[in-house]
Structure formats: C-alpha cells, structure tokens
Amino acid sequence: MxxxxxxxxxxxxxxxxxxxxxxxxxGAALQNGMRDFAQTLRQGEEAAMxxxxxxxxxxxxxxxxxxxxxxxxxxxTVRNRVVEAYQEILRMPV
Amino acid sequence: MSEFSKALSMTSAGLxxxxxxxxxxxxxxxxxxxxxxxxxxxxxxxxQSRMGGPAQxxxxxxxxxxxxxxxxxxxxxxxxxxxxxxxxxxxDLMIELADAREAQRTxxxxxxxxxxxxxxxxxxxxxxxx
Numbered sequence: 001m002x003x004x005x006x007x008x009x010x011x012x013x014x015x016x017x018x019x020x021x022x023x024x025x026x027g028a029a030l031q032n033g034m035r036d037f038a039q040t041l042r043q044g045e046e047a048a049m050x051x052x053x054x055x056x057x058x059x060x061x062x063x064x065x066x067x068x069x070x071x072x073x074x075x076x077t078v079r080n081r082v083v084e085a086y087q088e089i090l091r092m093p094v
Numbered sequence: 095m096s097e098f099s100k101a102l103s104m105t106s107a108g109l110x111x112x113x114x115x116x117x118x119x120x121x122x123x124x125x126x127x128x129x130x131x132x133x134x135x136x137x138x139x140x141x142q143s144r145m146g147g148p149a150q151x152x153x154x155x156x157x158x159x160x161x162x163x164x165x166x167x168x169x170x171x172x173x174x175x176x177x178x179x180x181x182x183x184x185x186d187l188m189i190e191l192a193d194a195r196e197a198q199r200t201x202x203x204x205x206x207x208x209x210x211x212x213x214x215x216x217x218x219x220x221x222x223x224x
Contacts, residue, residue, distance in 0.1 A: 059113070063106035066208070067099055070215050077219045 037071050044068030100148055101211045107150035108204040111138055112197050114153035119194045122185050129173055131183035132158040133190070159184055 047064030050056040118134045125131040134156045140149040161184045169178035 057110060057113070059106045059110045062109075062208075063102055066102050066212060069212070070096075070098055070102070073216065073219050077222045081222055 034075075037075050040071040041068050098211055098215045102208065103143070104148065104150055105204050105208045105211065107143075107152060109201060109208075111151050111153045112201045112204065116194060116197045116201075118156060119190050119197065123187065123190050123194075126183055126185040126187055126190075128183050130163065130181050131185065132160070132163070133183065133185045135159055 044064045044067065047056060047061050051058055051061035115136045115138075118136050122133045135158075136156055137154040138151055139154040141152040143150050163184050164182040165179045166182045167179050168174055171180050173180040
C-alpha cells in the first residue's frame with residue numbers, strides 16, 4: 001500500500017512540470033502590444049480634446065477615433081478569445 | 095502600425111489636402127471681383143510622415159497664377175488709368191467651380207476608402223468572433 005502511494009507521488013511529481021507556466025517572450029510582446037493600445041487610446045482622447053477646442057481639424061479627430069476603434073475592436077476580440085480558451089480549460093474533466 | 099492604420103492615416107491626409115484645396119478655391123471665388131487679385135493654385139505633394147510611415151499627400155505652398163489680369167473698361171472707377179481701364183482679377187469662375195467639383199469628388203472617393211478600410215478590419219475581426 002505504502003509503495004503504491006510512493007509511486008503515485010513520484011508520478012505526480014514527474015508530471016507536475018507540465019502544468020508549470022512556460023516562460024516565453026510572448027509576455028513581453030503582449031506587454032508591448034498593450035502599451036501600443038493604451039497609447040492609441042490616449043491619442044484618440046487628445047485629438048478629441050484638441051478638436052473640441054478647435055486646435056486641430058476634424059480630420060485628425062476622425063482619424064484618431066477610427067484608429068482607437070480599430071485598436072479597441074482588436075483588443076476586445078483577442079481578450080474574448082483568451083477568456084474563452086481559459087473557460088474551456090476550466091471545464092475540462094479531470 | 096498595421097496596414098489598416100496606415101490606410102486610415104493616408105486617407106485622412108487626402109481628406110485634409112482636399113479641404114485645403116477647397117479653402118483656396120472659395121477664396122478665389124470670393125475675390126473674383128477684387129481688382130488686381132491673382133487666383134491661388136494649390137499644388138499637391140507627397141510628404142514623409144513623422145513616424146516613418148508611407149509618404150502622405152499634403153497641400154504644398156500656394157502659388158499665384160501668373161496669367162495676365164483682366165483689363166476692365168470703366169472710366170468712372172477710382173483705379174482707372176488714362177485709357178479708362180483698370181486691372182480686374184484673373185479668376186475664371188468656370189474653372190474655379192469645376193475645380194471645386196473635382197475636389198468634392200476626390201473627397202468622396204477618400205471617404206469611401208475610409209469606410210472600406212473600416213469595414214475590412216471589422217470583418218477581419220468578425221472572423222475571430224465565431
């Protein structure tokens with residue numbers, strides 16, 4: 001009985017690294033992407049403020065807002081996919 | 095910067111350039127009866143954008159049309175010389191209106207491109223939403 005427990009524990013210990021988070025450069029790339037995203041949003045806000053106080057022409061406003069829309073849409077879609085994948089893993093029968 | 099973003103910024107630069115052109119056209123038309131006024135023309139040129147993107151269009155330095163001014167006969171006019179003539183403007187309303195129409199058409203084409211770019215990016219993202 002004891003020896004069975006021991007092998008089970010050993011098996012578990014040997015299989016355990018498979019579940020450890022893998023350190024890849026994807027994290028850094030993601031961080032860069034998020035920084036880009038935040039900057040695009042900030043530019044959109046600045047352009048909106050400048051256009052409201054008539055410091056820039058409306059074309060800049062339209063362009064900046066469209067860029068922001070593009071960025072938000074991309075980010076939301078990617079986030080939805082990530083959350084979906086996470087929930088898929090959570091639902092996995094163990 | 096994705097190709098969609100580049101297309102958007104390129105298109106909005108085109109819109110701004112056409113607006114600048116329209117501004118000078120309306121200036122010409124407003125000054126059609128001003129004595130000695132020479133019509134302004136707006137050359138378009140390609141400008142390298144700051145962030146290393148593709149070259150964008152922009153309205154360049156305004157030039158004055160050097161065609162001879164129209165000689166108008168009106169001896170009672172305060173600017174009239176010995177022969178009773180004075181210099182009018184060299185604005186031809188027909189040319190200005192045709193130019194304005196062309197600016198409008200180009201503007202509409204740019205708007206269409208803007209819309210198309212957004213639709214394309216939206217349908218690309220729609221792919222992931224299934």
